[in-house]
Amino acid sequence: AQSVTQLDSHVSVSEGTPVLLRCxxxxxxxxxxxxxxxxxxxxxxxxLKYTSAATLVKGINGFEAEFKKSETSFHLTKPxxxxxxxxxxxxxxxxxxxxSNYKLTFGKGTLLTVNx
Amino acid sequence: xxxxxxxxxxKITKRGQNVTFRCDPISEHNRLYWYRQTLGQGPEFLTxxxxxxxxEKSRLLSDRFSAERPKGSFSTLEIQRTEQGDSAMYLxxxxxxxxxxxxxxxxxxxxx
Numbered sequence: 001a002q003s004v005t006q007l008d009s010h011v012s013v014s015e016g017t018p019v020l021l022r023c024x025x026x027x028x029x030x031x032x033x034x035x036x037x038x039x040x041x042x043x044x045x046x047x048l049k050y051t052s053a054a055t056l057v058k059g060i061n062g063f064e065a066e067f068k069k070s071e072t073s074f075h076l077t078k079p080x081x082x083x084x085x086x087x088x089x090x091x092x093x094x095x096x097x098x099x100s101n102y103k104l105t106f107g108k109g110t111l112l113t114v115n116x
Numbered sequence: 117x118x119x120x121x122x123x124x125x126x127k128i129t130k131r132g133q134n135v136t137f138r139c140d141p142i143s144e145h146n147r148l149y150w151y152r153q154t155l156g157q158g159p160e161f162l163t164x165x166x167x168x169x170x171x172e173k174s175r176l177l178s179d180r181f182s183a184e185r186p187k188g189s190f191s192t193l194e195i196q197r198t199e200q201g202d203s204a205m206y207l208x209x210x211x212x213x214x215x216x217x218x219x220x221x222x223x224x225x226x227x228x
Binding site for chain 2: 036
C-alpha cells in the first residue's frame with residue numbers, strides 16, 4: 001500500500017526567503033511522485049512530477065524537488081518565496097505499473113504562508 | 117483540449133435528498149477518477165474507471181454512493197439520502213497513462 005506523510009501542516013516564510021516543504025512516502029513499488037498546489041477556491045495544479053528519470057525535478061514557478069530513495073523523501077524547495085506562492089501544497093504518490101490502477105494518494109497538505 | 121469539466125460547481129441540498137454530479141473528462145483520456153476533499157484534508161480516492169469499467173472502489177464509497185461512466189465518456193456520481201457528513205468538495209480527474217492527470221475544479225456539496 002502507498003502512503004504519503006507531509007511533515008508540516010503549516011509553513012510560514014518571509015517573501016524572498018527559501019521555501020522547504022517536506023514529504024516522506026511509502027510504496028511497495030517504484031513510485032511516481034508529484035507535488036500539486038491548490039490556491040483558495042481554485043482547482044489542483046500540477047507543480048512537478050518524478051517518474052524514475054532524473055532525481056532532481058524542476059517544476060513550474062521556480063519550484064523543484066529531489067527524490068531520495070534511501071530517505072524515502074521528496075521534499076519541495078524554492079530559493080526565493082513570492083507572495084503569490086501562498087497556497088496549500090500536496091505531496092502525492094502513485095504506484096504506477098506495479099501498483100493498482102495508477103491512483104493518486106495525497107498527503108494531508110502543507111499550508112504555505114508568505115509574509116511581506 | 118478544454119480540460120476536465122465538472123457540473124455543477126456548487127450544490128446545496130437538504131439532508132435526505134439525492135444529488136448527482138457530472139464530470140466530462142478530456143476526450144482522449146481513458147482513465148477517470150473521483151476524489152473527495154473535506155476541509156483541511158487532502159483529496160481522498162473514491163473510485164476509478166478505465167473506459168466504462170469501474171475497476172476500483174474505496175471503502176469510503178458507501179452503498180449510498182454510485183458512480184457510472186456509460187460508453188467510457190462522461191461520468192456521474194450520485195449520492196442518495198445525503199447526510200451532513202457528505203458535505204465536501206468532489207473532484208474528478210482524468211488521465212491517459214501513469215503520469216498524466218488533469219483535475220477538474222470540483223463540485224462543492226453542502227448538505228443542510
